[in-house]
Amino acid sequence: MSQKVRAVIARRKNEPVTVETVVVPDPGPGEAVVKVQACGVCHTDLHYRQGGISEDFPFLLGHEAAGVVESVGEGVTEVEPGDFVILNWRAVCGQCRACRRGRPWYCFATHNAAQRMTLEGGAELSAALGIGAFADKTLVHAGQCTKVDPAASAAVAGLLGCGVMAGLGAALNTGNVQRGDSVAVIGCGGVGGASVMGANLAGASRIIAVDIDDRKLATARKLGATHTVNSRENDPVEAVRELTGGFGADVVIDAVGVPETYRQAFYARDLAGTVVLVGVPTPEMRLELPLLDVFGRGGALKSSWYGDCLPSRDFPMLIDLYLQGRLDLDAFVSETIALDGVEEAFDRMEAGDVLRSVVVL
Known part of the structure; x- marks a missing residue:
């Protein structure tokens, strides 16, 4: 049964974002619904709001996220409900010419969820980088969920989902x-x-x-x-x-x-x-x-591209280094904010006042 959740929406180019109600469908084959615990505010989200990536408004923003798998669709074996995961925007296909050559970090046919989330009125949303995680819950392809040690805080773990991993x-x-x-x-x-x-x-x-x-x-x-x-x-x-x-x-x-x-x-x-x-x-x-x-x-x-990472290889390894005290990922979390603080976080990011603002849900 579909669910209604809060989410940050960019309706039109260069207009301030709004928090609105979004409909998240049940996961279909190969999909998962994830309860988002934290999501970093990345410059890519601002690019979406500015129309710098595409004109496919309205956008459901947010992609540097970690959370817990709530439910999975048919055929999903890599994760199960209750798993703590980092979301990634390059879920490799395993079949394209890059994957078959043993270079899956270059995958040319990465996966996203087949279904789209919508506004209450039925308008389909474009999820930022195929994730859309400035939301209480989001629908993704199961391959976009990378299981890691739940001892790590979600505010830190989610940053590996984009900018910190890229660097x-x-x-x-x-x-x-x-x-x-x-x-x-x-x-x-x-x-x-x-x-x-x-x-x-x-x-x-x-x-x-x-x-x-x-x-x-x-x-x-x-x-x-x-x-x-x-x-x-x-x-x-x-x-x-x-x-x-x-x-x-x-x-x-x-x-x-x-x-x-x-x-x-x-x-x-x-x-x-x-x-x-x-x-x-x-x-x-x-x-x-x-x-x-x-x-x-x-x-x-x-x-x-994305630090040429392979999420299944790199995310667990980096989280282990963090938990061993060898990788100070906490240094990137400048502040934690609520879901309705994203627009102001964009301003602080552009002013150079923060490394990362992180939405905690």
Whole structure:
């Protein structure tokens, strides 16, 4: 039997979000209903509200979430009611060419729930990243539920559902940071901060945080940065080179995703070094680089989708590290808020006042 729950809705482009009643259907084959316990406020949700991702309004926002499986549909075997799970937006299919080649983190046919949640009047909702978790309960594909140790708090665990995983994975998976490497991270918000933490976890010897906000640089220090550069005051390319013996960093992570920062990342790396783009550009952005420089500097230019993570592998491992005291995920939770505080949380996020606001239900 369908249920009615509270949820945060973006009805029209650039209009404030509202808390409304949403109808959640019973799970069909391969689906699950999850009682949401916490959900982080991510910049992607703001992009949805601004119409920067699609025009398929109205949107049910929220996707960085953790909670408990309430019910499952026919054929679901990977989770069962009562399981504590982190929701993910890349539920791999196991059948596409990437999955069959043993690279499921690149899956080209990820799963979402077949049914849609609706407003009371029947209007179908577009769930943010196929999740829609600024809600008391949400309907997802069962493959979007990753079971983890319930000893972790939901407010912390849910952050692995998007931004923190994207940053950790940019360093650990895409960048393949090794012990003793030098790493520069450009942009030290939630994703960049997690990249700093990931580089530290991997054993990088020198971690250079670059940002225009001294508050974010101070936070990056707490997350493991060994050096900081305010790029309003200093040329970041020259600063990174100076801090790496004149060579540039082995791995440079662009957590901003605009042409200017990408060029900085490109020239701030060592010869044969790696650039990782994890900040998400907008469709109109264009990049121009001398092709001879691309050829002559060698190395690798990579983009990082969701930190190239495999949720079934990475989420339980990272939660275990957190519970062992080896990964300070609590550092990313700037504040906890109620469901009706999302619009104000967007303002604080844009002002750079928080790493993450987390809705606790």
